[in-house]
Amino acid sequence: MSEPAATATADTSGEVDRTPSERVDACVVGAGPAGALVAYRLATAGYDVVIVDAGPRFDPDSRPDRMERAIRPGRGSVWDMGGERDAFSASGDRFYPLNQARVKGIGGSTLHWQGMVFRNHEADFERRSRDGVARDWPIDYDDLRPYYADAERELGVAGAADNPFAPPRDEPYPMPAFAPSYSDSLFADACERLGVTMHSVPNARNSEGYDGRSACVGYGTCKPVCPSGAKYSADVHVRKAEAAGARVIDRAPVQRLETDSSGERVTAAVYATPDGSEYRQEARQFVVACGGVETVRLLLLSKSTRHPNGLANTSGLVGRGFMDHLFVGVGGTLDRRTRQNHVGYITSECHEFYDDPGTATSGTGGAVPGSDADLGPIKLEFLNYAGPSPVEMACGGNEWGDDLLETLRGAYGNHIAMGGLVGQLPNDSNRVTLDRSRTDAYGNPVPDVRWSLDARTKRTIERATEIQRAILTELGAEIGSVVTPETTGPAFHHMGTTRMGTDPAESVVDERLRTHDVVNLSLPGSGAFVTSGALNPTLTIAALSLKCADAVEKSL
Amino acid sequence: MELSRRDALAALAGAGVVVGGGAFVLEPEEVTFEDEGPTPPDVVETLVATAQVVYPSAVTNLDEFVETYSVARVEARPAYREGVRATVTALDGYTRVHSDEERFADLSAAGREVQLQRMGVKSAEPDPRGTTAERIRYYVVNELLYALYTSPTGGKLVGIENPQGYPGGSDSYQRGPPE
Numbered sequence: 001m002s003e004p005a006a007t008a009t010a011d012t013s014g015e016v017d018r019t020p021s022e023r024v025d026a027c028v029v030g031a032g033p034a035g036a037l038v039a040y041r042l043a044t045a046g047y048d049v050v051i052v053d054a055g056p057r058f059d060p061d062s063r064p065d066r067m068e069r070a071i072r073p074g075r076g077s078v079w080d081m082g083g084e085r086d087a088f089s090a091s092g093d094r095f096y097p098l099n100q101a102r103v104k105g106i107g108g109s110t111l112h113w114q115g116m117v118f119r120n121h122e123a124d125f126e127r128r129s130r131d132g133v134a135r136d137w138p139i140d141y142d143d144l145r146p147y148y149a150d151a152e153r154e155l156g157v158a159g160a161a162d163n164p165f166a167p168p169r170d171e172p173y174p175m176p177a178f179a180p181s182y183s184d185s186l187f188a189d190a191c192e193r194l195g196v197t198m199h200s201v202p203n204a205r206n207s208e209g210y211d212g213r214s215a216c217v218g219y220g221t222c223k224p225v226c227p228s229g230a231k232y233s234a235d236v237h238v239r240k241a242e243a244a245g246a247r248v249i250d251r252a253p254v255q256r257l258e259t260d261s262s263g264e265r266v267t268a269a270v271y272a273t274p275d276g277s278e279y280r281q282e283a284r285q286f287v288v289a290c291g292g293v294e295t296v297r298l299l300l301l302s303k304s305t306r307h308p309n310g311l312a313n314t315s316g317l318v319g320r321g322f323m324d325h326l327f328v329g330v331g332g333t334l335d336r337r338t339r340q341n342h343v344g345y346i347t348s349e350c351h352e353f354y355d356d357p358g359t360a361t362s363g364t365g366g367a368v369p370g371s372d373a374d375l376g377p378i379k380l381e382f383l384n385y386a387g388p389s390p391v392e393m394a395c396g397g398n399e400w401g402d403d404l405l406e407t408l409r410g411a412y413g414n415h416i417a418m419g420g421l422v423g424q425l426p427n428d429s430n431r432v433t434l435d436r437s438r439t440d441a442y443g444n445p446v447p448d449v450r451w452s453l454d455a456r457t458k459r460t461i462e463r464a465t466e467i468q469r470a471i472l473t474e475l476g477a478e479i480g481s482v483v484t485p486e487t488t489g490p491a492f493h494h495m496g497t498t499r500m501g502t503d504p505a506e507s508v509v510d511e512r513l514r515t516h517d518v519v520n521l522s523l524p525g526s527g528a529f530v531t532s533g534a535l536n537p538t539l540t541i542a543a544l545s546l547k548c549a550d551a552v553e554k555s556l
Numbered sequence: 557m558e559l560s561r562r563d564a565l566a567a568l569a570g571a572g573v574v575v576g577g578g579a580f581v582l583e584p585e586e587v588t589f590e591d592e593g594p595t596p597p598d599v600v601e602t603l604v605a606t607a608q609v610v611y612p613s614a615v616t617n618l619d620e621f622v623e624t625y626s627v628a629r630v631e632a633r634p635a636y637r638e639g640v641r642a643t644v645t646a647l648d649g650y651t652r653v654h655s656d657e658e659r660f661a662d663l664s665a666a667g668r669e670v671q672l673q674r675m676g677v678k679s680a681e682p683d684p685r686g687t688t689a690e691r692i693r694y695y696v697v698n699e700l701l702y703a704l705y706t707s708p709t710g711g712k713l714v715g716i717e718n719p720q721g722y723p724g725g726s727d728s729y730q731r732g733p734p735e
Binding site for chain 1: 570571572573609610611612613614669678679681682683684686690693694697698701702704705706710711713714715716718719720721722723724725726728729730731732733
């Protein structure tokens, strides 16, 4: 239950014109980073673009209130998620908490995200060739390299070229990296003794003023909300697209895509509006960028006589091969102050175990043992927000006065922790389908996320925590928590459900992000990922989207 | 540790409430409510009286801090104004039934603590539309705790000068603990 918030969302009056536009070149469904970047590029190239999104246009002035929602209990969903619009099922071996980190609205889930942005490693595009697992991507790092540089400029990335394990790059990051934290300095001594390399983290967060947005001012609530706007969110490019002439229709969930009689071209996106009306937005090109779950649902809801298994689903692969990254972490306490929770972002990581997760290291005072097991990539993080936030504890506890202060002083100050990610390989049993037994607010079947963990992923989780435990032990921490294959959770990176490839029988989109089956339908975003690696996916989503925008523009 | 009007303005800035460019601060008497119920000074007195219970004894000058923070929040947030006034009415109503005083703020500090305990506020889940205890926890107690522990002085009590919710810049995380 939330306190009524008059400024939470702009435009609830119903006076906004949500009727379709005429003579539209491109209709973009979804206003997250993929859709926003494609729309921006096409609009600045002079094309008529309409962006349609299921959620609202959030008032930037509501962000401090949303931050308060994040910190104080009883204030409801930070980004207004939940309810019948967002209903879902999770029928796999493991429950998938779909609504925990996604946002519907202008900006999409980048409103909520952490903001770490990495280029995939070269090996991430070649898992079959290098590791004998899954498939290679139909593109390689060099194909995406100029788009990565472009994406870094667009999002505004603060970083440094000090990561010896990162793929090659020609240009500096647009902004200098955030300086290491005091907590990082504690880790640095232990890592040096073990021969483990630390380096900076590229952040889509302003370390100095950039693109009309301020430098980070340290609210410490990056995820789920940055009140200052220093963290990139895709509403930035929606605004830029609008400035270039694009039109936005918010609070308008697309119900289905209609095709012509041949089934080879999409003719319209049919969307619902808050007043109960339904409209058809026609366009020459359609770009669906609703994330790895809702994009699948829209394609499956768009089945027709020409596409009886769902639109663009001749391969039967739409929704199959769902992948996520899994969180790995070890936490504990030290006998000294660690200075956590001043900021909400990470300043140091370790990618030494990414391309070679079994590698052994040794340093001046010890070693991390190697492993011969078959493992996937591992990304390690040195957290700056280990342990409790005092204000969250204060508002969520059942004490006050001196008792509360004593509890806060006892709980805050000595925590230390590492986090990280490992990835899954695509597995056809992990998939997104329609649950026809449940419907959403519009009478459509809800998405069903079937999710499980395979043995290789579980082994990789255990390997990651073995390394983390070694580092924390060397640091002298009293270890308090270790993530296991049973207690891990998803990073909410929905990948692989509209896989990219050259063979229409083995993939949904081609290397241009265009569906094999429907000539004017493109699906940028993480659904196209062939394998997941273990790096936060948004920079790759952005790079693919810019690549997609080039291809769509050539078709117009 | 002394709280100040500057602390209140800092907490307000974190909460997105800009008070007259940081220079002009409303007094409770300068705020008006059009309908019947607790007046702005009544609301502020109740919040100050509650702060004397829920804030640690280590902080001083909490009257000015709470007054500055609360008046601005009441002025800037109509939904909060409505909720906190109804909650103050409920608090005072309980006081009248269970004591010889007319208002919660008139009770001694010990009496206020006892009343809040008896009403179950300490263990209540904060909920703006919940039971009386849950609304007191939400509109009064947590409002005060949020103000204190997102302010630099409140943070320093615990050992963090840039607490979550306060835009304290990007230097403090780089510094080690004070000698």
